[in-house]
């Protein structure tokens with residue numbers, strides 16, 4: 001679309017502030033210079049505040065999946081017992097990574113659209129469980145898993161708690177140290193509204209003890225090596241980082257600080273509620289269990305007879321709002337509204353309005369504005 005006005009309402013990557021884009025237009029500098037090292041340390045300190053942790057944070061030039069792979073490649077030996085929670089596409093992906101590293105996988109499942117039960121985790125946890133792997137915010141289904149409860153259980157054991165919080169941290173309260181998360185993975189392109197390309201991995205001292213005894217099973221994702229480079233003077237990364245994206249991230253984190261993390265999260269919470277109320281008022285059905293609904297993505301069931309590709313094409317080309325489809329077994333059955341990062345109430349009003357109009361184009365009769373007024377009532381409080 002040549003207008004460059006399309007609203008990007010998918011669960012990552014998200015709309016990026018022009019401030020962030022301008023920060024990225026600065027000249028590329030030597031990634032081993034004191035200047036870049038200083039910037040890296042600043043980013044690291046800012047990330048620690050967002051993660052609510054005193055643990056080390058390693059910044060990887062990779063998408064979020066690379067962060068999850070780094071977590072497993074550094075902690076899991078072939079044959080290690082790993083409990084993997086699966087209730088959606090990203091849980092499946094974590095499981096696939098555990099398979100690649102030849103873990104002895106113990107499954108904890110829940111229906112897609114429902115949360116994992118911490119009781120099930122507790123029941124399957126044994127003394128020789130090396131790690132519990134859980135996706136916090138399952139982006140494919142719009143469900144939050146109970147990381148606080150599971151953290152409380154795993155904390156008491158020698159098992160590591162590895163969390164994919166890629167689309168959750170920043171949109172929900174996540175206290176990495178408080179919850180006892182040993183390795184927490186976040187991606188740049190989700191709630192923190194930076195461009196895609198970076199993954200952040202926080203590592204507790206309990207996890208370092210395991211990692212340091214292991215032979216790393218990845219050269220690029222060797223976390224011990226990454227830590228030793230971070231401790232150099234000036235601080236560095238083992239390999240060339242995405243320098244411009246670091247600049248963008250720095251500016252994006254400044255924007256989070258200016259709003260304040262608490263307000264940033266609260267905004268996600270209100271917008272998610274407004275989205276759900278708007279959708280329900282239209283007579284459409286939410287996919288996820290509302291008790292555990294995500295603050296960052298809302299999946300919606302298609303009424304019978306609507307073609308997913310056609311619907312989303314109408315949304316994109318006629319109303320300039322880009323929403324996401326369903327993944328895996330949900331493909332064609334749902335569409336997903338991503339509302340994370342710098343998303344505003346007017347973004348949601350525009351999106352809901354586009355949904356009403358597009359549904360009308362496909363013969364679904366919705367009273368004009370009914371979703372908008374429901375959403376506005378939430379915003380008014």
Ligand SMILES: *Cc1c(COP(=O)(O)O)cnc(C)c1O
Pocket residue numbers: 012063064065066090135137138139164165166167187
């Ligand atoms: C987006 C996302 C990922 C990672 O995606 P990448 O494309 O590798 O950045 C992983 N897990 C969850 C829960 C996500 O939302």
